Amino acid sequence: MHEFSFAYNIFKVAEATAIKYKAKKITEVLLEIGELTLIVPELLQRSFEMATKGSIAEGAKLTIKMTPGKIKCRECNKDTVVSITKEAQLTGLQLFQCSHCGSNNTEITEGKKANVKNIKIQE
Numbered sequence: 001m002h003e004f005s006f007a008y009n010i011f012k013v014a015e016a017t018a019i020k021y022k023a024k025k026i027t028e029v030l031l032e033i034g035e036l037t038l039i040v041p042e043l044l045q046r047s048f049e050m051a052t053k054g055s056i057a058e059g060a061k062l063t064i065k066m067t068p069g070k071i072k073c074r075e076c077n078k079d080t081v082v083s084i085t086k087e088a089q090l091t092g093l094q095l096f097q098c099s100h101c102g103s104n105n106t107e108i109t110e111g112k113k114a115n116v117k118n119i120k121i122q123e
């Protein structure tokens, strides 16, 4: 399951930060996810609960902010903001068209990363 290993990595990042600040508990984790990672937020929430069970992050709130993807056209060099449709999520289709010239010769420049933006802790 894609989401579980993802949730586990988030937990590890948050835990390392909490240990650094000698925190007793993690109360909230703020996360930014690129839309093109194909992460399903509901599944991630559930995986996060499982991954943090029995740890200092148990019961922590996971706040997810989705950020749009961006592609760059190799033909006309312009950027297009792309969004994943439900259908594309199911098939894993990742072919994006330039909205300026219609070319499929594009590359993804943003939206494939996830970042822990902030965590809230209890000392």
Ligand SMILES: [Zn+2]
Pocket (backbone or CB within 6 Å): 073, 074, 075, 076, 077, 078, 098, 099, 100, 101, 102, 103
């Ligand atoms: Zn183009």
